[in-house]
Amino acid sequence: MGSNLPLFPEAASTIAPDVDHLALFLLAVAAFFSVLIFATIFYFAIRYRRRSERELPHEQHGGMTLEILWSVIPFGITMVMFTWGASLYFKESRPPDNALPIYVVGKQWMWKIEHIQGQREINELHIPVGRPVRLTMTSEDVIHSFFVPAFRTKSDVVPGKYSTEWFTATKPGKYHLFCAEYCGNRHSGMIGWIYAMEPQDYENWLNSNPPPSTMAESGSKLFNGMGCPACHKPDGSGRCPSLVGLFGSTVHLADGRSIVADEGYIRESIVQPQAKIVAGYGSLMPTYQGQVTEEDLVQLVEYIKWLGDKSEGKKPFPGTQGEPLAIPDLRGK
């Protein structure tokens, strides 16, 4: 047990001070109204205490002005809370474009993490300080929630879909990672540590844990192994749409809708291909629900993201140091 009594959590992300400022504002308003009400009640209770059993006070007639005042003033204050809270929420919900992508798969009762360079971690996440990090998260079983108090952020991790969470660590250090959504027997054991490191230390950490392949490479192996290229030909001549340049582009669907191809769309198109059919194509693709694990899926997603890069052909697989990577099975087939 710590000798001192901590009353305020460490603030170690760019968002954390914003949340703390909002918290202090809310606290100030709450303290003001609490004191106002308590003091008034206390004063009235003493000042107008019953002095004799026969006492009959004069009726006070309610005033419309007073009622309107104590409705409108609190409403105005709550609208400040609403606007402040909402603008912060928008900030928390929109990862910057340059954020470092990392994938998280939750299961009872552990956090499985994969970096795009291919490093894997369990219940630990190493990140560089000063760079936005964007987590793409899903669960293999029940709902979990990825909560880092020092970063003041959390998001539920829901089976069957991707959720995202982002933060920029500001201080190197070791911070709690908690599962915040009750997930069964060892819920309170589904915890871990975030290691925020100076960029150079982070590079060193990456290099000291060289993985056999990057996520996109692993994804391309899966892609070929599952026979995807038979239909998804890169030049668009196959029975299914080409996936080159897909990620981040606008897709026109057979039902007339248009959507932007993001991670969630790619995942859904693999496990539930009938949900969104691309205009001009039939519903040929079988479902892969239950045939690919969530960990495989994130690798496939990362590979298709890589295919989506418009400057493709020049850009190496992420994590490799410049040498272009051949994927012979795909090209020119």
Next chain:
Amino acid sequence: MITTAVQEREHYLNESYGIKSWLLTKDHKRIALLYLFTVTFFFFLGGAFATMIRVELLTPQGNFVSNDTYNKLFTMHGVAMIFFFLIPSIPATLGNFFLPMMIGARDLAFPRINLLSWYLLVIGGLFALFAMLAGGVDTGWTFYTPYSTTYSNSWVIATAIGIFVAGFSSILTGLNFIVTVHRMRAPGMTWSRLPLFVWSNYATALIQVLGTPVLAVTIILLFCERVFHIGIFDPALGGDPVLFQHLFWFYSHPAVYIMVLPAMGVISEVVSVFSRKRVFGYHFVAYASLAIAVLGFLVWGHHLFVATQSVYAGLVFSFLSYFVAIPSAIKVFNWTATLYKGSISFATPMLYAFGFIGLFTIGGLTGLFLAALGFDVHVTDTYFVVAHFHYIMVGGTIMAYMGGLHYWWPKMTGRMYPEGWAKLSALVVFLGFNLTFFPQFILGYMGMPRRYHVYPDEFQVLHVLSTAGASVLAVGYLLPMIYFVWSLKYGAIAPANPWGASGLEWKTQSPPPLHNFDETPVVTEEAYDYSSVIGEEIQVG
């Protein structure tokens, strides 16, 4: 002398004897007492679970019970307290007893349905008890899917059936209240003359009737998926787990108002009587109840700010949540203004009412914190939320329930409770409550997640404070249990109107005769008019 005369007078307690005269009674007052026994049982059961939770949390390690048992304890604590204590508590006991009396009626509109609704609560309660004894349930009282439908190996279905059945008890009580208020008011009892306790129970009844069926539907869907593997919520079966949260909170958020609106009604009565003044802004307080009932249905999404709900949905639900704050604030300001130039007595019910206003204010203000989207992301699913809703449900509803029990005890039993002990209990409850739950706000902001069996060392000091507070709180709740029972035999004989109150329930004997009034009262004045009462009271006292 007079005492013997009072004792020999026939009233609802002595007009017939025997177990059948209670189990087959159609008298709303006896049914209210049946409810009182039932919910008191579940209150102490839920309290026992809470005690074990607090003992476990004394130390960071899980060394009192296993993690499995711990998960069952907090689940059963929530189930017992919410579905079998808080929801029926004030409406089914104090409401059942006094709503007809306050409008000058002989009984509720449907006495048989009233008895049926008590049986439904008991049957539902037995299912839940069976589940607890057979091995317990570990899903949390929120039953989130797919954990509850696919992964939990505990007695989910038995518990869910219990809640389903108890829900019909709630619906029938609500229906009975609505019809009674519309059809059974005494001559002259216009809507503007209704006591505010009646208004708030009426608003509550609307939620019970409109909201509870959604809970029933949700439980049926949960049943279909868990038993028949029909994919509704589990993505592995083609369902959407977040859909469950929408359905669950569509009932369970309004359910918070089922718990707190009747409490507000009690406070309006008590504040008025013990300051001998008409409730300030009567119409605003009355309509605020209806506003809360309606708006309460529009804010369920604020439980899903981090549950992958769309950002824009979050925006709308945050905005609407702030609207609910206004009618609640109106009530608090009007109660405070009622005290102004009043004649304020510090009798026990008033002490509980002061406690209610203080704790409900803190609970309500911290609700504003949680409605602020960017703040909620950090504290949702932490002890901040636990502290917030305990301030509303325990600090609000139970304080008011205790206040109401003390206030109406003389009428219900014909005996006075011991005032000194009762004042002590109010004080002990207030102090114990704050010591238990205030540290949990800090714990939550520090990042302590809820439903954790083991926790990091740095949270221990605050947990120890909380557990210490819980022990004080337990004493505060046991005291009334003892002196209430004691008072049945040894308490002073209660006069018809010991407080100088103006409501119709005080214009008949204590305890009331079987049909409440010897002759149907005729109402000629507004509620809370003390000018005529004070003279009478002096004769009695």
